[in-house]
Amino acid sequence: MRSLEKKKLLTIITSNQLEEMILKRLARHEIGGYTVVRAHGAGASGIQSGMLDIDANILIYIIMSEPRLERVLVDIDRMMDKGYRLKALVTDIDILPRKPS
Amino acid sequence: MSGLQNLLVPAVLFFALGFLARIIKSDLRFPPDLAKMLSIYLLVAIGIHGGYELAKAELGTALNAIFWAIVLGLTLPIVGFALMRATRMIDALNASAIAAHYGSVSAGTFLTAIAYLQSAGVEYESYPLIMLAIMESPAIVIGILLAAWARRKTQSNNEAAQETSSDFGVSKLLHEAFTNGSVVLLLGSMAIGAIATPDSLDKVKPFVDDIFMGVLCLFLLEMGMEAARRISDFRRVGAVLIGFGIIMPLIGGAVGTIVGVYALGFGIGGTTLVAVLAASASYIAVPPAMRLAVPEANPSFYLTLSLGVTFPFNVVVGIPLYHRAAEMLING
Numbered sequence: 509m510r511s512l513e514k515k516k517l518l519t520i521i522t523s524n525q526l527e528e529m530i531l532k533r534l535a536r537h538e539i540g541g542y543t544v545v546r547a548h549g550a551g552a553s554g555i556q557s558g559m560l561d562i563d564a565n566i567l568i569y570i571i572m573s574e575p576r577l578e579r580v581l582v583d584i585d586r587m588m589d590k591g592y593r594l595k596a597l598v599t600d601i602d603i604l605p606r607k608p609s
Numbered sequence: 610m611s612g613l614q615n616l617l618v619p620a621v622l623f624f625a626l627g628f629l630a631r632i633i634k635s636d637l638r639f640p641p642d643l644a645k646m647l648s649i650y651l652l653v654a655i656g657i658h659g660g661y662e663l664a665k666a667e668l669g670t671a672l673n674a675i676f677w678a679i680v681l682g683l684t685l686p687i688v689g690f691a692l693m694r695a696t697r698m699i700d701a702l703n704a705s706a707i708a709a710h711y712g713s714v715s716a717g718t719f720l721t722a723i724a725y726l727q728s729a730g731v732e733y734e735s736y737p738l739i740m741l742a743i744m745e746s747p748a749i750v751i752g753i754l755l756a757a758w759a760r761r762k763t764q765s766n767n768e769a770a771q772e773t774s775s776d777f778g779v780s781k782l783l784h785e786a787f788t789n790g791s792v793v794l795l796l797g798s799m800a801i802g803a804i805a806t807p808d809s810l811d812k813v814k815p816f817v818d819d820i821f822m823g824v825l826c827l828f829l830l831e832m833g834m835e836a837a838r839r840i841s842d843f844r845r846v847g848a849v850l851i852g853f854g855i856i857m858p859l860i861g862g863a864v865g866t867i868v869g870v871y872a873l874g875f876g877i878g879g880t881t882l883v884a885v886l887a888a889s890a891s892y893i894a895v896p897p898a899m900r901l902a903v904p905e906a907n908p909s910f911y912l913t914l915s916l917g918v919t920f921p922f923n924v925v926v927g928i929p930l931y932h933r934a935a936e937m938l939i940n941g
Contacts, residue, residue, distance in 0.1 A: 523900055523908070525896075525897040525900045525901060526900070526901070529901065546641070552907070552909070553907060553908045553909050554839075554842045554845065554907075554908060554909025554910075554912055554913060555838050555839065555841065555842060555909070557835065557838050558641060559639060559641065559644055559831065559834075559835060560644055560645070560835060560892070561645060561893075561897070562892060562893070562896040562897060562912065563896075563908075563912060587904075590904055590905075591903075591904035591905035591906075592904040593904070593908070
């Protein structure tokens, strides 16, 4: 049986308009694996009803190692400094790897 | 028919129904992406119809319409920006993002105006359709320039300003603005309507003509719900901006009416449509562009204004008003 591996789960909540920008940033860190889920909600940016393209949110889930996460968070931090509206949540996870170690 | 009677058309009444449904907290809800699908249909239908009419049009008048569409698209955001800044209550970055919306157009408002004119039996030129396609994007350029100017004024470090610019790639952003799906769909459908033979167009007539008003009703039902959703954001937006959301369309409508009559020589119907274009605010092409290009601006401001204030204002008050203004200027 595979052993569980400790990884970090980065969850980004943001407008769907920022998806391409964020994925490009992730690609710079050689992150090619992610999951995007459509969402709706509300916050400081107002209501994101999800009914129109302009007010729909997304959740981007990325699993990565801690060293890579730190580099990604520096990028995310820069984006937030410039005013881009997103939330970045970090969770410790245990994951069954794709290949047995 | 009076202006008020012309509002008693199914399209506008469905808008009111959608608004009411949200107010009474009905669980009525559209499936995701249905509004987008309806929007695609409406743009295709109006494009094919308009293209067929434009094939018989005069090139000189069409080029003149394009020229004035660009002028309106580039100047109205500056007027809006100056107006907001004059209140001394709106910061420059939010003002630039909001102003860009008011230099662009609302296809939904334009289509509602067409429904209004058809119910009133008023004929209209097809040239405003080209103006609709052209005016979608130039205001984005002005919004970006105003925001860049605002940043330079507030930031002492030019490098930081340039870094922000390069972050979202201005050329890529402009490429996306001018190849926006709505623009491509509208211009493409117009080209198809102009090129296709009349016999072949007859075969799609049931699709693009007969069910058009019904689809518009469904679209405005969703837009009514969307407008009502924004009411909760009114407090965040504030009275000054709410006032702007009503005054700016009146200014745009007045400018558009003058352009329609004196610069373009359109009749009452065509002038009304030009006024509607100048008075409306975008909720398709400009919001995503501003979210990328002016991230400092609060999206709840421009979305609430565009969808929650100006769109309902134009549908209920603006369109009959601009029609009346066109009548007064042309008939004397």
